[in-house]
Amino acid sequence: MISRSTLAKPLIAASLMMTGACVQVIPEGGASPTGPCDASRAQSLIGRSGTGQLGADALRRTGARDIRWIQPGQAVTMDFRADRLNIELDAGNRVVRFTCG
Numbered sequence: 001m002i003s004r005s006t007l008a009k010p011l012i013a014a015s016l017m018m019t020g021a022c023v024q025v026i027p028e029g030g031a032s033p034t035g036p037c038d039a040s041r042a043q044s045l046i047g048r049s050g051t052g053q054l055g056a057d058a059l060r061r062t063g064a065r066d067i068r069w070i071q072p073g074q075a076v077t078m079d080f081r082a083d084r085l086n087i088e089l090d091a092g093n094r095v096v097r098f099t100c101g
Helices: 004-019 039-045 052-062
Strands: 023-024 067-068 082-089 095-100
Touching: 039 052, 039 082, 039 095, 052 067, 052 082, 052 095
Parallel strands: 067 082
Antiparallel strands: 023 067, 082 095
């Protein structure tokens, strides 16, 4: 028999990922990025784990203001924002692509 807590864990994790998919992160030092984004500056980070530290580093490198973390199969809006960095992750939470928009 499967317990309720076993069933609830994936639902809670999915809810947290969806609510935190687009966030503004201010890197250490308090300097706020100014946008627009230049994803080419973060390409050397591809293959690394999708962590908050990686996100802050990618923001600093690209000049973006916001991050949108994109999980495999996740629906995303089509609105374009020049100051937003999209970080696409694989099923193992590794970065597969950086784009702006």
